[in-house]
Amino acid sequence: MANLLEKENFDHQAVVPCPYQADCSGCQSLGVPYGAQIELKKEQLKQLFRASNLLSSSPIQALSAGPGFLRDRLDFSLEDGRLGLYHKGKREIVDIATCCQLSPELSAWLTEFREFQWPFKKGSIRLRVGPQGQKGVWLDFANVDIKALLDEKTLLRRLQDKAFVEIGQRRKVPFWNGQEYKLRAPELHVWFQTWMGSRPVDLYCQVASFTQPSLRANKVICDVINAWIASFPRSRIIEFGSGIGNLTLPTLAAAESVLACEIDELSLDGLRMTLDHLPSDLQHLKSKIEIHRGDFQKKLTEDFSQFDGVLANPPRSGLMNFLNPLGELSLEKRPPFFIYMSCFPESMVKDLERLQEFGYELRETFIVDQFPQTNHYEVLGLLQRKQS
Structure with missing residues (x-):
């Protein structure tokens, strides 16, 4: 991952000005040099790991697309003629x-x-x-x-x-x-875009659909997923929380097969249309994917032993019962690797605790700072099963 880190270097001394800094509640770190913001987020995640006795074989690293001016999606409230975000006080x-x-x-x-x-x-x-x-x-x-x-x-x-x-x-x-x-x-x-290596792929969805907030920052996320999946070539992957396919397509590029699990039908409609509109030289990828719809947080009937890896991007509530079938398998029958992505580290840490109990070791952790100037950040974690 060294080349990725070098490519996504950022200005540690950058400070982003804002005329609404005194009033707007949207950003919590305006005026703080960007490097200090990154270090604070890394320290917050370290503390969560320590509190849960999570062990990692490598330090937490940070990637960024820049200290500001990233978002391609905006959510504002309208009230009495004013359009914006809520006041701090x-x-x-x-x-x-x-x-x-x-x-x-x-x-x-x-x-x-x-x-x-x-x-x-x-x-x-x-x-x-x-x-x-x-x-x-x-x-x-x-x-x-x-x-x-x-x-x-x-x-x-x-x-x-x-x-x-x-x-x-x-x-x-x-x-x-x-x-x-x-x-x-x-x-x-086409309202969003994912990446298969250096190649952009259009994603079909709606203006109101959930996507990552930034096209530029999403490229950073996809680069990590591409690199990790490529390190386990020709793997059979089960994906939880596929959504419109933002991580599904990067995974398909290197995987043997993907079972995409998602509860939201509108998101799956977008994924299906994306697959139907793939460029002609990528159309063969459609034969490698199977789509399942259901509430997999409550019940999963799939046999995890049939997969080489798990890719999870759950909602804020985490994986919940999705992990239960792992406990029913012996260590050697559990998938060799597990990739977890979350913008809510509190629920992610709880799931990582269970995965550690199931015999997985946290090998790499990246903070992808697609929410600069705020307390929020995306976390990507790669876990591998211990040798039996």
């Missing part, structure tokens, strides 16, 4: 016109979007820019406000001239039928 929204977290493309889209005047008291808004610069917006308003927006017509028409629009919890798409605005079923488009 008051229960009100700080109106934010510019943000040091946003990529230049998303920053420009926010500037355009703020020209719109919304007649509603409150709601949630997601802005997104895709890998080709395409603009999207998800409007999550109360039903009465959605109806008013459809009936008013003009505001929605202006917005659709600038971006692809999704509305409501069901992520429906507004369309003009010649007489009035109606809502049709959700649509899948």
Whole structure:
């Protein structure tokens, strides 16, 4: 992994300015040199490991795509005409016109979007820019406000001239039928991108879909996954929390086969469309993947002994009952390696404790700092089964 570390070097002395530092609750480390932020996050993770008696054969390392200006996905609240994040000391929204977290493309889209005047008291808004610069917006308003927006017509028409629009919890798409605005079923488009080595691969999803927040930072994550999977060539992998396939595609490049497990049907629709739209020279990969839908945190019926490795990217609650079948196998029948990715280290550490009890050793740990200037970070861990 040495080349990866050298490539993703960062400016330890960088300090990112923000005009909202005194009020906005979004960032907790503004004004702190970036290198000090990284060291603090490494120390926090070390303390979690020590408290759980987790042992690692190598020190925690950090990777970064930069100290700011990374995000291609923005989630703001709308309240009484103010669009932004909550105030540090008051229960009100700080109106934010510019943000040091946003990529230049998303920053420009926010500037355009703020020209719109919304007649509603409150709601949630997601802005997104895709890998080709395409603009999207998800409007999550109360039903009465959605109806008013459809009936008013003009505001929605202006917005659709600038971006692809999704509305409501069901992520429906507004369309003009010649007489009035109606809502049709959700649509899948290319809103994100993964990497197979140095090759980008488009991912189909919705503006409202869960993705990593940054295209640039996601490349760092995919580089780690690519390197780890390549070190166990032609492995049979079971993946928990495949989502739209962000880690699935890098894994497919080197694996013998992948069983992708996911509970969210809309995410799996995106993964299926991504597989259908793979470039012609990658179409053969479709024969290497099987997709299962179900709540695998509650019950898993798969036999872990049929796999050489596990790839897990669970929700904040962790793996829960997904790990239970491991305890039913003897050490030599458990998969030789386990890759774990999480943005919630507290639940990850609990799962790593169980994996340690099942005979796995933590071999490498990376913090991928895709949330600079905040207390949050992504963790990637590679575990290997002890020799029986």
